[in-house]
Amino acid sequence: MEIEFQDLSYEVYKRLKNMILVNELLPGEQLKQEHIAARLGISRMPLHKAFQMLENEMLVENLPRRGFFVTRIDNNQLIDAFECREALEGVAVRRVSQIIGKQELAYLKSLFKPFIGKTNIDDRKYIEADQEFHNSILKFSRNEILKKFEVIRNITYRTYRGGLIRAPKETLPEHLAIIDAIEQKDAVLAERLIREHSGKSQKCIIEKLGTSPNGVEPVLHHDKK
Amino acid sequence: MEIEFQDLSYEVYKRLKNMILVNELLPGEQLKQEHIAARLGISRMPLHKAFQMLENEMLVENLPRRGFFVTRIDNNQLIDAFECREALEGVAVRRVSQIIGKQELAYLKSLFKPFIGKTNIDDRKYIEADQEFHNSILKFSRNEILKKFEVIRNITYRTYRGGLIRAPKETLPEHLAIIDAIEQKDAVLAERLIREHSGKSQKCIIEKLGTSPNGVEPVLHHDKK
DNA sequence: AAATAGAATATTGTATACAATTATTACATA
DNA sequence: TATGTAATAATTGTATACAATATTCTATTT
Numbered sequence: 001m002e003i004e005f006q007d008l009s010y011e012v013y014k015r016l017k018n019m020i021l022v023n024e025l026l027p028g029e030q031l032k033q034e035h036i037a038a039r040l041g042i043s044r045m046p047l048h049k050a051f052q053m054l055e056n057e058m059l060v061e062n063l064p065r066r067g068f069f070v071t072r073i074d075n076n077q078l079i080d081a082f083e084c085r086e087a088l089e090g091v092a093v094r095r096v097s098q099i100i101g102k103q104e105l106a107y108l109k110s111l112f113k114p115f116i117g118k119t120n121i122d123d124r125k126y127i128e129a130d131q132e133f134h135n136s137i138l139k140f141s142r143n144e145i146l147k148k149f150e151v152i153r154n155i156t157y158r159t160y161r162g163g164l165i166r167a168p169k170e171t172l173p174e175h176l177a178i179i180d181a182i183e184q185k186d187a188v189l190a191e192r193l194i195r196e197h198s199g200k201s202q203k204c205i206i207e208k209l210g211t212s213p214n215g216v217e218p219v220l221h222h223d224k225k
Numbered sequence: 226m227e228i229e230f231q232d233l234s235y236e237v238y239k240r241l242k243n244m245i246l247v248n249e250l251l252p253g254e255q256l257k258q259e260h261i262a263a264r265l266g267i268s269r270m271p272l273h274k275a276f277q278m279l280e281n282e283m284l285v286e287n288l289p290r291r292g293f294f295v296t297r298i299d300n301n302q303l304i305d306a307f308e309c310r311e312a313l314e315g316v317a318v319r320r321v322s323q324i325i326g327k328q329e330l331a332y333l334k335s336l337f338k339p340f341i342g343k344t345n346i347d348d349r350k351y352i353e354a355d356q357e358f359h360n361s362i363l364k365f366s367r368n369e370i371l372k373k374f375e376v377i378r379n380i381t382y383r384t385y386r387g388g389l390i391r392a393p394k395e396t397l398p399e400h401l402a403i404i405d406a407i408e409q410k411d412a413v414l415a416e417r418l419i420r421e422h423s424g425k426s427q428k429c430i431i432e433k434l435g436t437s438p439n440g441v442e443p444v445l446h447h448d449k450k
Numbered sequence: 451a452a453a454t455a456g457a458a459t460a461t462t463g464t465a466t467a468c469a470a471t472t473a474t475t476a477c478a479t480a
Numbered sequence: 481t482a483t484g485t486a487a488t489a490a491t492t493g494t495a496t497a498c499a500a501t502a503t504t505c506t507a508t509t510t
Contacts, residue, residue, distance in 0.1 A: 007289060008464075033492070043465045044492090045270070052274060056281040058373065064232060065471055065492060080370040083320070087312035095308070145305040148283065148376050155370075233494075257461070268495045269462090290462060290501055 008042055009049035015040075016050060020059050020070055021157055027072040031060060057150045073158055075209050081155040082205060086198035088149060089134065090191040092141035093178065097187035104140050108133065108179050112172060121168045127160055133175060137194070165204050171197070233267055234274035240265075241275060245284050245295055246382055252297040256285060282375045298383055300434050306380040307430060311423035313374060314359065315416040317366035318403065322412035329365050333358065333404050337397060346393045352385050358400060362419070390429050396422070 016036075019025045031051065033044045040047070051068045054060040058077075060068045111129045115121050135153065138146050159165075174197045181190035241261075244250045256276065258269045265272070276293045279285040283302075285293045336354045340346050360378065363371050384390075399422045406415035 032490090034490090045464060048274070048493095049277060052277040053281075056278075056373075058370075066473095067492065074369075077369045080368040083316050083368065084313065084370050087316045088309060091308050091312045143305040143308065144299075144302045145309050145376060145380075148281075149374070151370060151373050259461070270494060273463095292462065292502095 008046040009053070012040060012042065012047055013050040013053045016054060017057070017059060017154075020054070021154065021161075023161065025070050027070050029070045031068045031070065033067070057154050059154055073155060078155060078159060078209070079202070079206060081152050082198065082202045084149070085152045085156060086195050086202065088146060088152065089137060089198060090195045092137050092143060092146055093182065093190045093194045094187045095141040095143060096137055097182045097185050097190045099142065100140055100182055104136075105179075105183055108136060108182070111136075112175055112179075115168060115172055116176075123164050123168075126168045127164060130171070130175070131157065131160065159205070165201050165208075171201075174200075233271040234278070237265060237267065237272055238275035238278045241279060242282070242284060242379075245279070246379065246386075248386065250295050252295050254295045256293045256295065258292070282379050284379055298380060303380060303384060303434070304427070304431060306377050307423065307427045309374070310377045310381060311420050311427065313371060313377065314362060314423060315420045317362050317368060317371055318407065318415045318419045319412045320366040320368060321362055322407045322410050322415045324367065325365055325407055329361075330404075330408055333361060333407070336361075337400055337404075340393060340397055341401075348389050348393075351393045352389060355396070355400070356382065356385065384430070390426050390433075396426075399425075 016025070016031075025031070033047055033051075037044045037047050051060060051062070055062055055068070058071055061071045062068050111133050115126060115129070134156075138153075174193065178190055178193045178197065181193055241250070241256075250256070258272055258276075262269045262272050276285060276287070280287055280293070283296055286296045287293050336358050340351060340354070359381075363374075363378075399418065403415055403418045403422065406418055
């Protein structure tokens with residue numbers, strides 16, 4: 001189970017990131033440097049760099065002299081993240097409407113084609129399409145700064161692992177309407193639509209949080225006693 | 226010129242960050258690990274951690290096997306950052322309007338009191354107040370995720386070092402209007418005002434730069450010759 | 451004199467070693 | 481048995497050492 005690549009830290013980073021995102025490493029779990037280093041057949045230095053990267057994406061937290069822990073997703077942070085996402089996707093889609101190319105537009109459309117008209121939709125596949133849609137909007141905006149906000153993608157990704165937030169029947173038309181606005185190069189409309197779209201999901205999240213469904217609970221981080 | 230603290234990396238990070246922000250380290254300049262480590266009387270490991278932090282704030286860039294360089298602020302990135310700032314400050318001020326306390330509100334007001342009614346304003350002091358105002362909005366929002374977006378603060382800070390973007394005569398009333406909306410707990414108005422405020426500065430920046438956000442081409446960094 | 455190849459030097463990336471701190475265990479005592 | 485404390489082990493933080501790569505300098509050739 002060894003890793004040998006050009007940029008060790010980066011490979012380690014990607015690997016750990018994935019392990020966290022798919023819950024192979026659980027929230028709250030401590031990441032002991034020597035253990036992981038040994039398991040990956042590397043020293044602690046490149047590992048430390050990887051941890052640093054993960055920390056900046058809020059996937060791990062560092063307690064000085066204690067170590068690194070997989071971050072628990074705090075409900076408040078979740079809401080915070082969704083609010084930011086709403087605004088930033090607005091920024092992105094505004095730009096996308098102005099600069100999108102034919103291929104990119106076709107790609108966006110292709111994401112949802114398999115679901116149009118269908119009655120029973122595979123949730124897992126729809127979630128994938130949904131995430132790819134939102135990621136593509138960010139990517140196609142060519143806004144370099146937006147790429148720095150991996151934090152938000154991570155949090156929403158981890159959230160969506162709990163299952164669909166709203167039914168495809170409800171969100172599919174919204175997605176299509178956004179794509180339509182982009183195609184019409186109506187930046188203002190596209191921004192309004194995507195913000196409404198995000199806003200609705202936000203509300204559903206907040207409602208769901210009342211019951212704290214999939215192990216998400218408002219816990220302070222790693223404080224004993 | 227030595228540093229000895231509890232968290233070495235963090236102290237080094239703060240120090241280097243400041244040196245970059247005040248142009249003591251110039252854009253494009255290479256940061257040679259051993260030189261700086263020697264100058265600070267530490268080893269390269271905590272230094273490397275500091276570099277990593279700076280990289281995540283886009284204050285330095287890492288070219289593999291070449292080293293770390295102070296990032297040049299690219300015009301396109303500048304525009305990108307301002308667009309994000311506009312949106313995120315909107316998110317922040319919306320929340321601020323809902324949760325702000327008396328002291329915080331008084332603090333916001335106090336920032337601009339020295340300039341009200343004055344005819345000849347010290348630009349440097351006004352810039353400081355302006356930045357503190359915008360930073361406070363972010364802070365008072367208590368949005369944990371927003372704190373992660375130090376990138377944007379850095380870029381705008383470095384930009385403002387080039388001097389005022391718009392005259393205080395123009396921006397002072399805008400600032401006061403925003404504070405007023407916050408006081409009235411009118412979140413929607415506050416958001417609209419701060420976005421307009423940011424938007425105007427954005428336009429001025431773009432005019433000064435002479436470039437448009439569209440049809441731009443990516444400039445490679447640190448390419449010699 | 452300019453250009454190029456090769457050697458010398460400088461710099462980064464990784465691993466190991468040691469020091470400082472924290473967590474765990476064992477034991478004595480109430 | 482429960483509790484507090486000392487000893488031990490585990491873990492992190494920092495420094496040093498070495499290997500891999502990049503840069504600079506020098507000498508040679510055209």
